[in-house]
Each structure stands twice: as structure tokens, then as C-alpha cells.
Amino acid sequence: MSRQLIVGPGALGRLVALHLAAREGVMLLGRRPLPARQTLTTPTGETCTREIPCLTLDALDHAVGTDVAIVHLTTKAYAAEAACAAVAPWLRPDTPLVLWQNGYGVQATLTERWTGPVLCATTTEGAFLQGDEGVVHAGRGRTLVGHLHGGHGALASEVATRLAAAGLPAAAVSDIRVRLWHKLAVNAAINPVVARFRIRNGQLRDRPFRPMVDAVLDELAAVMAAEDLPLPAEGLPGLVWSVVSGTANNRASMLQDVLLGRPTEHEAILGPLLTAGRRHGLATPQLAALYRHFAES
């Protein structure tokens, strides 16, 4: 029976794996061994334990690779290209790839480079790891799936249907590039500021942080207008401040990375905005200062 391979057995990878495994064959692939018994803690505190084979790269071979129906790449953005290159020799060249990274960069690179169809996913699900044995589903959300240039609609629908059937609400969309940029804008307005000042998301509503977010929002709006990207229905400030309120008690992913001494996704989140700003001759001093802070620390 062909299986779905989830490359990057972190918080999101295990969340997806533990859901899909209720209905179909799933394997996790990581850089180091993990126990096969993995526990999902739901947002309401219930637990569910499943056995999911967790391979390391040295256990991959053509027999395993040719049996893979879909690859979900769930590493951090900065690790995605290397992880894809490591797994590629073992896969059929037409294997569909689903990219789950925040930010915008690897999506365009791998859509160009991978020999099979590439879909991008953007999700508002929230998850964090609980040691090597489990993952906590911290907040329910929704996942949108699509091809960067609007193709592969049937495949996107199939992936969304399989996710939704497994308990992760999902829909196929034809404008995933715009959806990724909206998420990028939310992440750019929130993550670098909360990570730099080590505050929870809700504290952005107070001084001295609120004017910082407003200044970033002005730069984001200028870049998105220059890139001809439609704004979200509620406007950019409306979207960002509603996410801040909805996640007020959260420590954002970039803050968690800083607190744990891990690399941050600043390149994937701020890099595309700075590049687009330069391309259009726009001044983006707030975004540049935030980028410098993380690049130099």
C-alpha cells in the first residue's frame, strides 16, 4: 500500500502524521531516530497514541521511496532545500511534494526545481513538541493547499480532502501565492518584534510596541501594493491585529526559537519583503532593522 512520507518530524510534521495515520499509511523521516509510539494531545487535553514508523535517511532505499504516494516537507524553511535534496534520490521523479513552510522563498525554488508536482500549504493550525514522544495540538486552524501558479487543481483537492478527512480542515485554492503572502505579512508584523523584545503576542497592543507594528504594517502595505498583491478582505492591519488578539497569550514561533537558542526563520519571513522593497525602490527601514537584528545575533 502506498504511503505518505512526512519529512521533518517536528511539531507540524507529527501533527499532520498523527492525523493522517488514523486513516492511511504514513511514515516520518528525520535526521535522528525517534520512537514509533507518538502521542497527540488535542486542544481539549485528550491524548491519542499511535505507532508511526519513523525512519532516518540511512534507512531510505528505492523500495521505500517508490512506495511513497505524497511527500509532505515539514522542516523549517531554512532546512527545506537540503531535506528535499537528501530524500530526492529515493523517490519516483513524479512524486508530488507538499511544502508546509512559513515565509516565501523555498516555495518558488522547489516549484522550479522538483521534477514532480509541487503544492504549497499554509496553515493556521498550531502545534508544539512534547519531547521526542509527542506533540501538542495547541490551536485548531485551517489549511489551504495549492500550486504556486494555479495548476494541479485535482491534486490540491485530493490533498485537501485527505487532510480534512483526517481531521485537519483544509481546502484547495487557486491563489496560494497570495495566501502565502498574507501569512508572510502576519508573520513579518508579529514574529520579529515579539522575538526581539521577548514578549507574548498580546503585548504588541501596548506601548512601546504598537507603534513599531504600525510602522512595519506601513512598509508591508507599500511592498504588497508594489508587488500587485491583493490585500486580505479585512485589510492588512485588520488581519494582523485580529491574529494578535486571537493569539494574545502565545509565544510566537520565532520567540520560541530565540528562547531555545535555535535558528530563526527571519530569512524566509523578512528576506522576500526586503528583496521586493529593493526591487521597487521602496524604503523599508523597520523591516531592515529587524532583519539586521536577527542576522547579526
Ligand SMILES: NC(=O)C1=CN([C@@H]2O[C@H](COP(=O)(O)OP(=O)(O)OC[C@H]3O[C@@H](n4cnc5c(N)ncnc54)[C@H](OP(=O)(O)O)[C@@H]3O)[C@@H](O)[C@H]2O)C=CC1
Ligand atoms: N508548529 C506550528 O504550529 C506551525 C509551523 N509552521 C511552519 O512549519 C514549518 C515547520 O515548523 P515546526 O514543525 O514548528 O518546526 P520544528 O522545528 O518543530 O520541526 C522541524 C523538523 O524538521 C527536522 N529536520 C530538519 N532538517 C531536516 C532534514 N534535513 N531532514 C529531515 N528532517 C529535518 C527537524 O529535526 P531536528 O529535531 O533534528 O532538528 C525537526 O524535527 C516552519 O516553516 C513553520 O514556520 C506553520 C504553521 C504552524
Ligand SMILES: CC(C)(CO)C(=O)C(=O)O
Ligand atoms: C500567527 C503566529 C504569529 C502566532 O503566534 C504564528 O504563525 C507564529 O507564531 O509563527
